[in-house]
Amino acid sequence: MREQRVLILGGTGGMGLATAKTLSANNFEVVIAGRNKEKLISASKALGDHSSFSVFDASNESELKSALIQHRGVDHIIVAISANANARGINNTLEMEARKAFERFWTSYNVLHLAPEYMNRNGSVTLLSGSSAKTPLRGYGVWGTLHGSINALVKQAAIDIAPIRVNAVSPGGIGINTDRQLTEHKGQVEDIADMIYAVIKNPAVTATIIDVDGGERLGTWNG
Numbered sequence: 001m002r003e004q005r006v007l008i009l010g011g012t013g014g015m016g017l018a019t020a021k022t023l024s025a026n027n028f029e030v031v032i033a034g035r036n037k038e039k040l041i042s043a044s045k046a047l048g049d050h051s052s053f054s055v056f057d058a059s060n061e062s063e064l065k066s067a068l069i070q071h072r073g074v075d076h077i078i079v080a081i082s083a084n085a086n087a088r089g090i091n092n093t094l095e096m097e098a099r100k101a102f103e104r105f106w107t108s109y110n111v112l113h114l115a116p117e118y119m120n121r122n123g124s125v126t127l128l129s130g131s132s133a134k135t136p137l138r139g140y141g142v143w144g145t146l147h148g149s150i151n152a153l154v155k156q157a158a159i160d161i162a163p164i165r166v167n168a169v170s171p172g173g174i175g176i177n178t179d180r181q182l183t184e185h186k187g188q189v190e191d192i193a194d195m196i197y198a199v200i201k202n203p204a205v206t207a208t209i210i211d212v213d214g215g216e217r218l219g220t221w222n223g
């Protein structure tokens with residue numbers, strides 16, 4: 001018997017898939033979710049026996065609700081979906097593109113709104129934020145605002161849906177822009193996976209945003 005069940009929204013991509021591998025290797029029953037069935041089949045093969053997949057669009061409320069009903073009793077939910085938006089600064093990003101970026105916020109919101117009815121009340125929801133939340137930077141206005149909103153959501157939701165724990169891991173420069181970090185070690189998706197594992201295992205961690213960015217949030221690379 002596997003220890004606990006976890007549903008990973010965005011389980012075929014970089015951080016979500018790395019998290020699925022880490023959790024599967026550590027005795028969790030893992031369900032990965034995404035919109036593309038082929039990607040899910042191939043990712044599932046890499047995970048082995050104690051994993052399965054679920055095809056749905058997490059940004060669609062009725063699909064998300066059906067999936068939560070299907071996976072009723074799940075212990076932990078991780079929201080690792082990406083946002084396909086051409087977003088930069090507030091001065092040069094159209095509202096339409098900014099709204100696409102904010103789909104990640106609304107999907108996270110909806111998970112926190114809907115999931116308590118279906119998941120283990122001693123479980124957890126973990127979101128992905130981003131280092132730009134803490135350092136306002138030219139050219140990152142939409143992402144900084146999105147990540148700041150996710151950080152605010154974590155703390156409020158941790159109160160509103162307690163005792164379910166709510167946290168975010170905040171990456172920076174993972175796989176991209178690795179020259180922005182203070183550490184010699186350059187951030188990898190496995191670093192995020194290891195932290196998500198630590199967060200969901202630890203019953204005392206809630207309402208917390210954990211930076212895993214090699215210090216990128218300090219903005220020293222920006223001069």
Ligand SMILES: NC(=O)c1ccc[n+]([C@@H]2O[C@H](COP(=O)([O-])OP(=O)(O)OC[C@H]3O[C@@H](n4cnc5c(N)ncnc54)[C@H](OP(=O)(O)O)[C@@H]3O)[C@@H](O)[C@H]2O)c1
Nearest residue numbers: 010012013014015034035036057058081082130172173174
């Ligand atoms: N790299 C960094 O340092 C950094 C910093 C801050 C924040 N982040 C954020 O961290 C998140 C994860 O990044 P990543 O590079 O691991 O992403 P990725 O490789 O692009 O993977 C994204 C995953 O989300 C799934 N997905 C996207 N939209 C979905 C939807 N509506 N419903 C269900 N699944 C959906 C994708 O599968 P399908 O396409 O098949 O649906 C895929 O499995 C992103 O939001 C990114 O912006 C990254």
